[in-house]
Amino acid sequence: MKLSRGIALTIFSTCLATHSYAADDWRKLDPENTLIIDSSKGRMIIEMRPEMAPKAVERIKLLAREKIYDGLQFHRVIAKFVAQTGNPNNKDGGASAYPNLPPEMMFKVPYQAVDMFASKSSDTATGFLGSVPMQTMPITDAISKSNGMLRSWGAHCAGVAGMGRNEPRDSANSELYFMLDASRRLDRDYTVFGRVVIGMDVLLNITHGEPPANPDIMQTVKIAADLPAHEQPQAKLMSGKALEQLIAKKRREKGGDFSICDVVIPAKLN
Secondary structure (H helix, E strand, O other), rough: OOOOOOOOOOOOOOOOOOOHHOOOHHHOOOOOHHEEEEEEOEEEEEOOOOOOOHHHHHHHHHHHHOOOOEEEEEEEEEEEOEEEEEEOOOOOOEEEEEEEEOOEEEEEHHHHHHOOOEEEEOOOEEEEEOEEEEEOOHHHHHHHHHOOOOEEEEEEOOOOEEEEOOOOOOOOOOOOEEEEOOOOOOOOOOEEEEEEEEEEEHHHOOOOOOOOOOOOOEEEEHHHOOOHHHHHHOOEOOOHHHHHHHHHHHHHHHHHHHOHHOOOEEEEEE
C-alpha cells in the first residue's frame, strides 16, 4: 500500500489520573474483538470493531489464528504518518493466499450505538464507536430518512488501525496500517477496523524507514479470546460521565479548532 505523506497533526496526551474516576466509568474490551500484537518493541492491544468492517475483522482473526502474521516486518514506517505491516512478503503489494476483500470504507450503524458524540452539526456528526473515532452524516437524517441508521466512516486519527490496499479499492487483503498521527484526508478511502488502545508508545517507537534498515517485527499476533483466561489482558476504556467530561474539557480548550482527533479515549490495564 502506498499511502502518500500528509501534514502531521499534533498527538494529544492521554496521561490522566485514572484513579480519580469511579469503577463504572470504565468498560472492558470484548476478548473476541481484541487483537494483541507482541512486537520487537513491546505489546500493542487493539480494539477491533466489526460493525465498521466485518470482513476485515474476520480476515484479521483468520490470519492471526493461522499464525500468518507471526514474524512479519513493519516494512514501511513513516514518521508522523503511518506504520505498515502484515504482508507475507514483507513488501508493499503482498497478500495472503485468500481472496481480496470488498471495500468497507463506509458503514451504517444505529445512531444509538455510537458511544459518545464529540460534536454535532447540520452537516455531519463526529463520535466514537468504542474507542474508534468516526464521522457520520447528520443524525437528523438518520432519524428522519434512514430508520435511525447512520451512514458513517472511520476517522484517521492517531492510533487508528486500517487495512492496506493497492490501487483498486477492492484490493485489501492482509496488510495492516497504524496511524502514527492524524491524517483525515485518508477518510473514506481506506477501511478502518479499530484503534490501538494500549501501547501507543510502542507504536511510536517502531523503527522508521521505507523499508527500515533493521525493521521491527510482529513476533506474535493473537486474539485475546484464544488465550487462557488468566493470560487475557484485562484492558478497560473510559466511558460514561468521565468520558463526557473529558470531551467537554477538550472542546473548551480547543474552541473552534476542536477535532475528534483531539480526544483519545484513555485506557488502563488492571
